[in-house]
Amino acid sequence: MTKTNASAPIISVNKVRRVFRSTQKGEGMKETLGLLLKPKTTEHVALKEVSFTIEPGSFVGLIGANGAGKTTLLKILSGLIPPSSGEATVLGYKPFDRTMPFRHAISLVMGQKAQLWWDLPATDAFDLLKAIYEIPEAKYRERLNTLAELLDVKRLLQTQIRRLSLGERMKMELIGALLHWPKVVFLDEPTIGLDVLAAEKLRDFLKVFNQKEKATIILTSHNMDDIERLCSRVMILKTGEMIFDGSPSKLLREGECRLRVRLKETLTSDAVADIAGVKKEDVTVGESDAGGEEDEGGEGAIPTFYVETNKDAVIRVLQAIMAKATILDMGIEEQSLESVISRIYSEGGVSGGAGLHA
Amino acid sequence: MRDATLSGPGDSLPGSKSSLLPRLEWRIAALKNGFQDATAYRLEFFLEVFGAAFVPAAIQWVLWYALFVMGHQETIGGLTYHQMLAYTFTSILFTQIRGGDHDFELVEMIRSGGLSNYLLRPTGVVEFVWIRGLAPKLFISAVCLGIGVAVSFFYPELSAARMVAAMGLALLGNIIAYQIGATIATLAFYWEEAYSMLMVKNMIVQILCGELLPLSLFPASMTWMWKSTPFYLYVYGPTQYALGRWTTGEFMDAVGIACLWMLGLWGLVHLSWKLSIKRYLSLGG
Numbered sequence: 001m002t003k004t005n006a007s008a009p010i011i012s013v014n015k016v017r018r019v020f021r022s023t024q025k026g027e028g029m030k031e032t033l034g035l036l037l038k039p040k041t042t043e044h045v046a047l048k049e050v051s052f053t054i055e056p057g058s059f060v061g062l063i064g065a066n067g068a069g070k071t072t073l074l075k076i077l078s079g080l081i082p083p084s085s086g087e088a089t090v091l092g093y094k095p096f097d098r099t100m101p102f103r104h105a106i107s108l109v110m111g112q113k114a115q116l117w118w119d120l121p122a123t124d125a126f127d128l129l130k131a132i133y134e135i136p137e138a139k140y141r142e143r144l145n146t147l148a149e150l151l152d153v154k155r156l157l158q159t160q161i162r163r164l165s166l167g168e169r170m171k172m173e174l175i176g177a178l179l180h181w182p183k184v185v186f187l188d189e190p191t192i193g194l195d196v197l198a199a200e201k202l203r204d205f206l207k208v209f210n211q212k213e214k215a216t217i218i219l220t221s222h223n224m225d226d227i228e229r230l231c232s233r234v235m236i237l238k239t240g241e242m243i244f245d246g247s248p249s250k251l252l253r254e255g256e257c258r259l260r261v262r263l264k265e266t267l268t269s270d271a272v273a274d275i276a277g278v279k280k281e282d283v284t285v286g287e288s289d290a291g292g293e294e295d296e297g298g299e300g301a302i303p304t305f306y307v308e309t310n311k312d313a314v315i316r317v318l319q320a321i322m323a324k325a326t327i328l329d330m331g332i333e334e335q336s337l338e339s340v341i342s343r344i345y346s347e348g349g350v351s352g353g354a355g356l357h358a
Numbered sequence: 359m360r361d362a363t364l365s366g367p368g369d370s371l372p373g374s375k376s377s378l379l380p381r382l383e384w385r386i387a388a389l390k391n392g393f394q395d396a397t398a399y400r401l402e403f404f405l406e407v408f409g410a411a412f413v414p415a416a417i418q419w420v421l422w423y424a425l426f427v428m429g430h431q432e433t434i435g436g437l438t439y440h441q442m443l444a445y446t447f448t449s450i451l452f453t454q455i456r457g458g459d460h461d462f463e464l465v466e467m468i469r470s471g472g473l474s475n476y477l478l479r480p481t482g483v484v485e486f487v488w489i490r491g492l493a494p495k496l497f498i499s500a501v502c503l504g505i506g507v508a509v510s511f512f513y514p515e516l517s518a519a520r521m522v523a524a525m526g527l528a529l530l531g532n533i534i535a536y537q538i539g540a541t542i543a544t545l546a547f548y549w550e551e552a553y554s555m556l557m558v559k560n561m562i563v564q565i566l567c568g569e570l571l572p573l574s575l576f577p578a579s580m581t582w583m584w585k586s587t588p589f590y591l592y593v594y595g596p597t598q599y600a601l602g603r604w605t606t607g608e609f610m611d612a613v614g615i616a617c618l619w620m621l622g623l624w625g626l627v628h629l630s631w632k633l634s635i636k637r638y639l640s641l642g643g
Contacts, residue, residue, distance in 0.1 A: 075474075075640050078478060079477070080638070081638060106478065108474070110474070113474065113475065117391070119395055120398065124391060125391070128391040131383045131387030131388075132387070132479055132480060
């Protein structure tokens with residue numbers, strides 16, 4: 001039995017901080033000898049007093065650049081490492097206590113770390129997991145069939161793990177992690193290195209598992225497709241701090257869009273901002289599929305300007321530009337989650353109303 | 359998701375059960391899995407076993423031949439040439455069971471972060487790794503026992519009943535060897551590496567377990583060296599008993615001493631892992 005009731009948060013994190021200490025070595029022989037005699041250690045704060053709660057059945061995306069603290073947070077929540085300070089509870093348990101009921105109720109899949117035995121076929125590993133998690137035979141067969149069918153790997157169950165492709169191996173890892181039907185699943189970059197089709201299959205499967213089984217899933221990924229398609233809530237970490245926590249739709253400013261124009265005249269982005277009547281920071285010169293073409297006179301590439309605007313104002317902006325310049329090509333683009341996250345990262349947080357915890 | 363949905367996620371949490379059978383079930387499954395893993399490459403497995411057995415035996419044979427036959431010695435340390443050869447070939451049977459490299463496996467897991475795969479499973483990680491590593495050793499011990507019993511029909515100095523009992527002592531030695539290795543492995547939590555410590559331990563064990571030389575060759579003033587460690591219980595003790603050079607009383611004393619070592623080391627393993635696991639960094643993810 002878990003220690004939570006249905007309405008309570010399944011995960012609760014309160015001011016969790018984690019510091020890592022590591023030995024530093026400079027360049028050269030002198031530093032190497034110095035390391036032998038007196039090692040220099042530095043401290044790195046991976047998480048800075050992070051707090052949040054997660055409701056049962058949620059599908060939460062945890063995103064951030066390398067070193068933002070995503071994996072550290074997952075390791076703390078799954079009980080692999082303790083927090084330096086603060087408190088985390090999962091299903092009512094302190095994860096680092098790693099009690100047996102807790103271990104039976106969670107699962108962690110790390111895309112970069114194989115958990116199954118390399119030289120054995122997946123079925124041998126699954127048989128062992130069946131015994132470890134005390135899964136009754138009939139239930140085990142039923143689950144294995146269901147998972148193998150959904151992930152389309154039934155024909156590969158007898159093949160040595162090391163002979164499988166990366167995508168097939170990842171699917172087997174996922175089956176191994178879900179055979180005991182965990183209540184909480186931590187997925188650390190599960191689609192890393194997968195081709196488009198394999199990633200898509202995995203995403204479909206995770207969606208079904210979350211929706212039908214009401215399992216709580218916390219996913220970290222650098223792949224925005226994973227987040228956009230799966231997560232009802234996004235948490236963004238930047239150098240150990242939570243800079244956004246809310247619905248992905250809240251990340252996109254209401255009605256905001258991006259006007260893409262290429263002009264006959266040679267203008268700077270500041271000049272484009274002036275004639276369009278928008279702020280200078282709302283105009284960027286970017287690379288796009290349409291950009292970089294030679295003009296007819298062959299005098300060089302024609303830049304593409306991106307004007308951040310709003311659906312109501314787009315006609316006015318276009319008229320203003322057309323009054324003073326000749327438009328060769330134009331288009332209106334929806335904001336992608338990826339571009340929004342890049343913007344949030346460069347700005348250091350969510351601005352313009354969404355707030356830190358939307 | 360078909361009928362599998364009938365059993366919601368984590369609906370039964372067997373970790374809270376305490377019946378003996380399921381707990382025995384995972385241990386049996388781990389043994390089976392360890393054996394499957396060790397024998398995944400048959401040729402590699404057999405070469406490892408026979409290579410490890412016959413190379414040291416051949417070296418010892420050459421050495422004893424040089425000392426006894428070419429050097430015209432009647433006895434060395436009270437043992438004749440034939441007694442020395444009997445020791446060499448009997449000790450090989452027990453050498454195959456002692457130790458293993460699962461303590462090195464633990465160090466590597468701590469260092470690389472591979473331990474994370476085991477920490478979240480509802481089993482004790484130290485015991486799990488030992489059981490998986492024990493599986494091929496059990497197979498080898500059964501083969502060695504068969505060889506020993508078969509030889510005992512032609513070589514009266516070796517008793518079949520004593521061989522069976524001696525194999526039991528050798529298996530206790532295997533547990534002690536792993537307990538010591540698992541304790542030393544925890545140094546990797548502090549130093550990030552404990553390979554050298556395990557290597558030094560293994561070199562000491564090779565000398566003090568009776569694998570290279572019968573420990574009776576030690577001068578009387580130095581017998582304390584091997585008597586104060588449990589290493590002689592791995593090879594020397596079982597060999598002496600199987601060859602009838604130890605009385606049953608001496609053998610029973612050795613079993614009692616082995617049990618005391620196991621008990622003390624069990625506490626040490628628990629304490630060292632409990633304290634040092636807090637320093638685990640789970641790198642590589």
